[in-house]
Amino acid sequence: MNVVHGALQSAPAASKGQPFLEIKNVAKTYGSVRGDVPALSDINLAIRSCEFISILGPSGCGKTTLLRCLAGLDQPSAGVISIDSKVVSGPPDNLGVVFQRDVLLEWRTVLQNVLLPVEVYRLNLQEWRQRALQSLTMLGLAGFEHRYPWELSGGMRQRVAISRALLLNPTLLLMDEPFGALDAMTRDELNLELQRIWMADSKTVVFVTHSITEAVFLADRVVVMSRSPGRIADVMDVDLARPRDLAIRETGEFARLCRRARLLFEQMGLMRGGLRV
C-alpha cells in the first residue's frame, strides 16, 4: 500500500549526483536450442531523476529486453540494475509501463481500464475515480469513459493505456515503442502530449523507439544501441529548449543530432540509402 502513497510525493529521494536509475555491466542471454543467444552485452547507463531518456535502435538490438529488465519482467544474466540505490529484482515501486500494444482489457470500459491499477493495489475506487476522469479529460478522452476499447481508434486506445500508466503518478515511466503502431500525425500529437505531461508532472521516463526523430524530439539524452549483441553505441545529449514544438525538427541542431544517429546506424551496416528521418 505504501507503494502508492510514496508515489504521491513526486520527487524521488535520490540526492544530487546520485543517479536515480543505474544500469551496471548488464548483459542478457537467452537460451535456445542452438546455444545461448546474446541479447544485451555490457550495458552501462546512469539515469538522473526526472530525466527523459530515449533508447533508440533497430529492431533486434535488445532495447525491449533492456526495458523488460528495467521493469523487472526479465532478469539480467549478468550485472545489476538499481533504482534509488535498491537493486531491481522484480517490478519496482511506483512504476508505470506502456507497451507497444495498448493491452487494454476488452471487457472493461475505458474508465475501468484506467482504474485497473487502483483495483490491483486495493485503493479506494471512489477516490481515484475522480482522478481517472481528470486524467482522461487531460488526454482528450472526455466523454469516452464508458466506451469499450473496440469502439476507439488506435490513437485513442494508446491514450487510454498512457492514462492507465500515469494514474498512480509513477516516479518511473517505461514506454516500449508506444506509438510504433500509430500513423505519423497521431504520433506527432502524442509526442507533444507526452512532453507536456512529463514537464507538468516531472518523472523519469525511459522511452524505447526505432524512430530517430521521435527519440531526439522527446529526450534529454538519446541512447543509441547497436545490434547482435545489443550494446550502447553512443549517448547523445539533446540540448534543445523546452517546450519543444514540431517546428524544432527543422532546426539545424535537431538535424545535426539526427544525422549523428543516422551515421551510427550506417556504420552498423543498417539503413544504406533510403534513410528515414
Next chain:
Amino acid sequence: MSSQTLRTVAVIVGFLLFWEAACRLFNLPTYFLPAPSLVLAEICAEPRWYLEHCGYTLFTTALGFGLAVLVGVIAAVGITYSKLLENTLFTLLVSLNSVPKIALAPLFIIWLGTGVKSKVAISFLIAIFAIVVDTVLGLRSADPGALDLMKTMRSSAMQILFKIRVPGALPHMFAGMKVAISLALVGAIAGEFVASQEGLGFVIMQSQGMFQTVRVFAAILLLGIVGTVLFVLVDVVERLVCPWHVSHRLEQAELAVRVRC
C-alpha cells in the same frame, strides 16, 4: 426480427406444410407418419401430461448441465494451474472422451437407480467434457501482454485469475456451454430410454412399444423446443455477461450497416 430469423421461420413453416400435404396426398397411415396437424392436436389434447414429462426432462438436463458447468470450470482452473492435474485429470478426461458416454447409461442405472440421479449423472458426464476443454483453452490463451502488465503492478495470482484469465476465457467458456447444453439433453434422454417412469424419453419409448407414432412425434417436437429454448437461454446469458465479445460486436456493426442502407 432480423431477416435471418425470418428466413429460419419461413423454412420451418414451409417444411411443415410440405409434410402435411404429403401425408394427405398419399394417405399415409397414422402409425407410419402422422401429419403435423395431428401431432399438434395430440399435444393440445393432453397439455398437462406432456408438460409434466417435459418438465422432468428439462429439470434433469438443467441439473446435469449446471453441475457440469460448476465442476467443469473448477476443474479447468485446477488443470490450468497444476501440472499434476493436467497430467492426470486432463489426460484421463481426454482419453475417456473416446468412449461414447451414452454406452455408460445402463451402468448408471445399476449404480444410481431408475430415478432422477442416474439421468442427471449421465447428462453431467456427457456435458462436462466440452466445458472443461474449452475453459482450459480459454484460460490458457490469456494475452501475454496483459499478464506482463499485471506483473508490473505486482498483482497476486488471484488477481491475475479473476481480472485477466477468467474474463478473457468467457467467450471460450460460452462456446463450450453451447455444445454442452445440447449434449446434456442427449444424456438425459439416453438415461430415460434405458429405464424411467417419467420424461420425454420415457414417453417416446412407451409410445413406440404401442405403435402410438403420434405420441412419439409429439415428444420429439417438444424435445426440439426444449433444446432450442435451452440453447437460446445460454446465448442470452452470454450476451449479458460478455457484451464486448467479438462475434456480437460484428453483429452490431452489421446491424448498423443494415439500418443505414
